[in-house]
Amino acid sequence: MEWRRNLFDWEQTHLKKLLEEVHNLCPILEKVDRSIWIKDLSHGYSVSLAYRILRGGWGDDWSGMFNFFWRIKALPSAQLTAWRLLGNKIATKVNLLRCRVAVRNGLCSFCGEKEEEYFHLFFDCRLSWLTWNICYAWLGIMTVVPFHAFSHFL
Numbered sequence: 001m002e003w004r005r006n007l008f009d010w011e012q013t014h015l016k017k018l019l020e021e022v023h024n025l026c027p028i029l030e031k032v033d034r035s036i037w038i039k040d041l042s043h044g045y046s047v048s049l050a051y052r053i054l055r056g057g058w059g060d061d062w063s064g065m066f067n068f069f070w071r072i073k074a075l076p077s078a079q080l081t082a083w084r085l086l087g088n089k090i091a092t093k094v095n096l097l098r099c100r101v102a103v104r105n106g107l108c109s110f111c112g113e114k115e116e117e118y119f120h121l122f123f124d125c126r127l128s129w130l131t132w133n134i135c136y137a138w139l140g141i142m143t144v145v146p147f148h149a150f151s152h153f154l
Contacts (some may be wrong), residue, residue: 001015008100009100009102010099040117070083080084080115083117086120088118090118090121090122092116092117092118092121093105093106093107093108093109093115093116094106094115094116094118095118095119108120108121108125110127110128111127113125114129
């Protein structure tokens, strides 16, 4: 097999397992390939059902929220960031460590006080909270400040 780039160590491990599984398999030339949908045989295959299954834990309750992000008038990069944020697909230090990417530590790059996971980075960090407040003031939006926001300054 040829790859466009060198594989990471964890990818090498997956490749080795794959090759071990298919090593003793022999294709049957007399049979035609076919796909089998085993999730819901009563109604057959539907793209929307497959998408919901692949989406996993987000479930139907989130579908309205995700549709909302693609309809709003915002830059595509902002829409994509919001989409990735809801799915916890932002490259935070916690997510990078989970993917075995070498980072110095898992602490927030802004405050250095808590682990850098998506909720802390975008909503709980004292510096991100100050940034949100500057944005709210710039847009002329009045907000109610949650109590935990004051704990950073006490």
